Amino acid sequence: MDSSYAVGDLRVSDAEREPAIQRLQDAYAEGRIDHDEFDMRVQLAMTAKTRNDLETVTRDLVPVRERERAVAEEATGEDRMLAAVAHAVAVPTLFVGPLVLMLVSGKRSQYVRRQAKEAVNFQVTLLMVTIVTFGVGGVLYGLAWILSAIAAVYALTGQTFRYPWILRLVK
Incomplete structure (x- = not known):
């Protein structure tokens, strides 16, 4: 077994995709992304294979609550x-x-x-x-x-x- 994979290269499950999709829904509701971008990002999140792929979909969408906490x-x-x-x-x-x-x-x-x-x-x-x-x-x-x-x-x-x-x- 090869343990040289980085954490970002690990495959994602449906359970890991759900928080990303929820973050996209929140950003859409807040008006931070438009409808076309929302559809595109949800599609990318649903088809993401690795954690790196999934992270790139939501990288620029830090939730408002986390920003206020910071x-x-x-x-x-x-x-x-x-x-x-x-x-x-x-x-x-x-x-x-x-x-x-x-x-x-x-x-x-x-x-x-x-x-x-x-x-x-x-x-x-x-x-x-x-x-x-x-x-x-x-x-x-x-x-x-x-x-x-x-x-x-x-x-x-x-x-x-x-x-x-x-x-x-x-x-």
Whole structure:
């Protein structure tokens, strides 16, 4: 018996194909691949003979949950605290506090930068709505305080929070 085969050269079973097909279905549902690409990849997954063949079908489709978990693992306690502060300081300072945190601490930590950027975009969107509606949009600031508190809690736990219905002007 020759044991010189690499793990990737081993044959795959139907049980090993199922998770790959599930990953393809998730990516299609999330809009990361279109229908034609989905059909092609499923066909390739069903006809894959080795683990390497199967892995090439899903290599670029890391599940969203795993990406979020990777972000949470890279954020230190200090990063999580600064990200929470970025959301909380937006209540009294509008976009200025999160912008300062993004520029200062964002250089050191991608997690803090992403969260502060989200808070800046949220506050700028609220400010624009308030200006366009001649102050009537100011009533949304009550909702903004609640959303900022929720975002701060998410940041403390190391999760990524995205405000709904905002303009993402700061990239």
